[in-house]
Amino acid sequence: MERTLVLLKPDAVQRDLVGEILARLERKGLKIAGLKMMRLSDELLNEHYSHLVGRPFFPEVKSFMQLTPVVALCLEGIDSVNTVRAICGITKAREAAPGTIRGEFAMSVQANLIHCSDSLETAQVEVPRFFKPEELFTYSDALEGYLYNSS
Ligand code: GDP
Ligand code: MG
Numbered sequence: 001m002e003r004t005l006v007l008l009k010p011d012a013v014q015r016d017l018v019g020e021i022l023a024r025l026e027r028k029g030l031k032i033a034g035l036k037m038m039r040l041s042d043e044l045l046n047e048h049y050s051h052l053v054g055r056p057f058f059p060e061v062k063s064f065m066q067l068t069p070v071v072a073l074c075l076e077g078i079d080s081v082n083t084v085r086a087i088c089g090i091t092k093a094r095e096a097a098p099g100t101i102r103g104e105f106a107m108s109v110q111a112n113l114i115h116c117s118d119s120l121e122t123a124q125v126e127v128p129r130f131f132k133p134e135e136l137f138t139y140s141d142a143l144e145g146y147l148y149n150s151s
Helices: 010-014 018-028 042-048 058-065 080-088 101-105 120-130
Strands: 002-008 031-038 070-077 114-116
Touching (some): 002 080, 002 120, 010 018, 010 070, 018 070, 018 101
Antiparallel strands (some): 002 070, 002 114, 031 070
16 A cells, blocks of 8 residues: 655635545545645745756745645555556646546646645655644545455
8 A cells, every 4th residue: 555645736725626636536446544734834845846946937836835725635545656646637737638637627837736746755755744643544444345356
């Protein structure tokens, strides 16, 4: 089982898409290990988007991410990192594949509704960056045997 980090960005909150996006991830079979709302500080965003520091659009990305609180999720499942990434679609939402969250609901590079960890290594850094150990839950899911039948 892998854990991955998802953030439902301020455009998801503003556009009342939190439930829709959460439902898609949940219906796929991903288990919710953590779920909360939070405001992102400058410090947290500098860390989270450290690969973008220095890019001309970085200040805009930061202020966008601070427009409203975001919904942070930790999702669990076999290959959850790649699975969630595929469900999200590519960064440039206008060109994201139909059927993906970005492909179905977004038009922008910046306002693309959702963040998800891009690799297992990243996920292992991002989950503890957003969730304290006591905010993450381990429990059995009644349908897991069916969900992963023969993996
Ligand atoms: P992601 O992993 O698909 O979210 O993409 P990145 O890690 O490359 O970038 C992080 C986030 O920064 C993206 O989801 C966008 O919200 C934003 N971003 C990336 N590239 C651009 C850009 O060229 N312009 C603007 N305004 N925002 C961008
Ligand atoms: Mg990224």
